[in-house]
Amino acid sequence: MATKTIEYWPLTDEQRAIVELCAQFAADEIRPRGREVDEADVVSPVDIFQKAAEVGITDFMLPEEFGGGGFTDVFTQCLVQEQLCWGDPGIGNFLCSNGFFADPLLALGTPEQKEKWLRPLTGTDPVFTALATTEPDSGSDSASIVTRATKVDGGYSISGQKAWISNAGLADQYVVFAKTDPTQRAKGVSAFLIKKGAAGLTFGEPMKKMGQRAIVCREVFLDNVFVPDEDRLGEEGAGFYGLMETFDISRVVLAAAATGAARAAYEYALDYARTRTQFGKPIIEHQAVAFRLADMATRIQSAWLMTLHAARQLDAGENVTGLAAMAKLQASETAMFCTWAAVQTLGGWGYSREFPVEQWMRDVKLEEIEEGTSDIMRLVISRNL
Amino acid sequence: MKIIVLVKQVPDTFDERRLDLTSGVLDRATGENVADEIAERALEVALRYKDAHRETEVVALSMGPDSVTKALRKALSMGADSAIHVLDDALAGADAGCTAAVLAQAAKQTGFDLVVAGDESTDGRGGVVPAMIAEHLGLPHLSFLNSVDITENAIVGERSTENGSMRVSASGPAVISVTERAADARFPSFKGIMTAKRKPLSVLSLGDLGIDRGVVSGERGRSAVVTVSERPQRTAGKKIVDGGDAGEQLAEFLIAGRLV
Numbered sequence: 197m198a199t200k201t202i203e204y205w206p207l208t209d210e211q212r213a214i215v216e217l218c219a220q221f222a223a224d225e226i227r228p229r230g231r232e233v234d235e236a237d238v239v240s241p242v243d244i245f246q247k248a249a250e251v252g253i254t255d256f257m258l259p260e261e262f263g264g265g266g267f268t269d270v271f272t273q274c275l276v277q278e279q280l281c282w283g284d285p286g287i288g289n290f291l292c293s294n295g296f297f298a299d300p301l302l303a304l305g306t307p308e309q310k311e312k313w314l315r316p317l318t319g320t321d322p323v324f325t326a327l328a329t330t331e332p333d334s335g336s337d338s339a340s341i342v343t344r345a346t347k348v349d350g351g352y353s354i355s356g357q358k359a360w361i362s363n364a365g366l367a368d369q370y371v372v373f374a375k376t377d378p379t380q381r382a383k384g385v386s387a388f389l390i391k392k393g394a395a396g397l398t399f400g401e402p403m404k405k406m407g408q409r410a411i412v413c414r415e416v417f418l419d420n421v422f423v424p425d426e427d428r429l430g431e432e433g434a435g436f437y438g439l440m441e442t443f444d445i446s447r448v449v450l451a452a453a454a455t456g457a458a459r460a461a462y463e464y465a466l467d468y469a470r471t472r473t474q475f476g477k478p479i480i481e482h483q484a485v486a487f488r489l490a491d492m493a494t495r496i497q498s499a500w501l502m503t504l505h506a507a508r509q510l511d512a513g514e515n516v517t518g519l520a521a522m523a524k525l526q527a528s529e530t531a532m533f534c535t536w537a538a539v540q541t542l543g544g545w546g547y548s549r550e551f552p553v554e555q556w557m558r559d560v561k562l563e564e565i566e567e568g569t570s571d572i573m574r575l576v577i578s579r580n581l
Numbered sequence: 582m583k584i585i586v587l588v589k590q591v592p593d594t595f596d597e598r599r600l601d602l603t604s605g606v607l608d609r610a611t612g613e614n615v616a617d618e619i620a621e622r623a624l625e626v627a628l629r630y631k632d633a634h635r636e637t638e639v640v641a642l643s644m645g646p647d648s649v650t651k652a653l654r655k656a657l658s659m660g661a662d663s664a665i666h667v668l669d670d671a672l673a674g675a676d677a678g679c680t681a682a683v684l685a686q687a688a689k690q691t692g693f694d695l696v697v698a699g700d701e702s703t704d705g706r707g708g709v710v711p712a713m714i715a716e717h718l719g720l721p722h723l724s725f726l727n728s729v730d731i732t733e734n735a736i737v738g739e740r741s742t743e744n745g746s747m748r749v750s751a752s753g754p755a756v757i758s759v760t761e762r763a764a765d766a767r768f769p770s771f772k773g774i775m776t777a778k779r780k781p782l783s784v785l786s787l788g789d790l791g792i793d794r795g796v797v798s799g800e801r802g803r804s805a806v807v808t809v810s811e812r813p814q815r816t817a818g819k820k821i822v823d824g825g826d827a828g829e830q831l832a833e834f835l836i837a838g839r840l841v
Contacts, residue, residue, distance in 0.1 A: 209654065209778070210774050210775060210778070213654065213655070213658060213769065213774045213777070214771065214774055216655075217768055217769050217770075217771070217774065220768065221768055250770070251768045251769075251770045251771065252770045252771030252772055253771070256771045265771045265772065265775075266775075267771070
């Protein structure tokens with residue numbers, strides 16, 4: 197290891213043991229597979245997911261009462277995510293993807309819905325899940341979605357098209373956001389729970405991505421998919437607000453993911469700079485290289501502190517929409533910088549696909565886009581000043 | 582069946598490890614202390630038996646300073662049922678013989694059907710403690726096992742030598758030591774980490790074991806460190822110029838270095 201980690205906040209013995217477990221899992225099971233998964237392009241590493249399930253990584257964040265590990269606090273989720281994404285950004289996010297599905301369920305679900313839809317995510321043989329909001333014409337402006345949920349006898353009939361849905365096709369369970377009232381924007385959005393195999397639910401081909409290829413994204417086509425009333429998640433019109441609530445959590449967790457990836461790049465570059473010699477000395481002794489590493493280290497410290505601070509505030513029940521956005525913005529831009537800087541530090545070898553840093557640079561670009569682009573983060577922050 | 586697994590805490594092999602150059606004692610303050618990897622493999626051997634025989638009791642046993650608790654908690658989170666920590670200031674700097682005597686007594690007091698240990702620690706690398714323990718307990722010792730098959734009545738294992746491999750067996754109770762080929766240690770699970778805290782971890786002093794502190798004090802240990810010196814700097818290798826006899830020079834070099 198290039199760096200020794202000093203604890204930012206006092207961790208309990210269990211949290212320390214969890215961090216150690218995840219660090220070891222990331223080093224042994226994730227990091228060695230990163231390049232292979234990247235080159236496989238559109239194949240999710242379900243075997244790693246299975247190994248992670250056996251250890252409890254895939255359900256640790258779900259409440260114990262539904263069979264999960266019970267670590268529902270965002271702080272622990274950040275500790276875990278940072279370690280896993282240090283291993284590989286895409287694989288790390290893939291392993292914890294059920295946590296993202298659980299968020300709207302926990303925000304909007306009835307006890308019966310939580311039991312029915314969360315329990316299958318727990319244990320050593322969990323199902324995969326997906327969240328479907330984005331459409332071809334509706335990204336940042338999620339209130340402008342046009343997928344329509346028409347009231348019918350006993351439920352709803354849903355038609356429309358989603359794009360960029362992580363785990364679509366692989367997932368057994370879906371949360372789909374659709375307009376129950378097309379005359380409204382946010383207030384017209386409702387959320388629905390759908391299982392794979394529902395009549396009218398089909399998927400497109402895998403979308404070819406720049407990075408984070410461990411997660412396969414596809415379009416989702418809904419052709420008059422019937423959803424019974426009991427599978428509507430939250431009241432009509434509550435969908436959007438449920439989504440916004442869960443974004444606070446998911447953004448902080450993604451900030452942790454980005455920080456882990458940034459740290460991976462920094463440590464790799466640091467080790468390289470200490471051994472590669474040019475002009476008669478290790479390149480770290482050339483100021484240009486040293487200063488770049490100094491910037492990387494500084495920004496990682498800053499991103500991590502911000503992430504954990506936001507997590508703590510969230511766990512304390514504070515309204516942290518602005519802070520969560522700051523954490524994601526800061527961490528994602530730090531990851532972009534650090535991976536770029538790692539490629540730059542490795543020079544020609546940084547450009548080579550024999551080394552991981554160019555992949556990590558492609559991987560972390562997504563964090564400036566998904567779960568709210570950096571532009572949207574600035575919008576959210578400015579509105580919460 | 583009750584299986585005792587010997588756990589040793591050692592400095593992380595990836596950190597810099599230091600010997601105190603005056604006393605010859607390992608400087609445990611620098612770097613991280615971790616459960617020795619071979620001990621985790623030994624534990625895995627016991628846990629695999631437990632997976633198949635649920636009523637098996639697995640006890641992790643270690644002798645060492647305060648920080649050993651961490652290694653024992655890891656053993657508990659991996660699936661051991663309880664842990665025993667032998668802790669006493671008089672044991673500071675204990676040699677292999679002393680360690681073996683103390684662990685043997687702790688094992689005897691606890692009771693067991695099988696003791697499983699790693700073949701060699703990554704710090705001291707003596708590789709003798711399990712054999713000494715077997716001797717103290719008057720039990721069969723199966724050493725350096727690459728694979729092991731445990732049943733209620735017998736333990737059978739395979740051991741490699743320079744010339745081939747041996748199949749060895751003993752009836753219980755017995756002491757066995759395993760190599761890194763015996764098993765890959767499992768990860769602790771989140772559940773295991775949470776339940777570890779509730780599992781019993783008892784701390785025993787020499788008095789609790791009925792051992793006189795004076796008998797094992799550093800001054801009267803059975804071995805003594807005579808000199809300690811730093812490993813000499815690596816020197817440049819020898820260059821051979823081929824005047825027609827390079828082959829002979831190379832052969833001499835290899836023979837002298839016992840490399841053939």
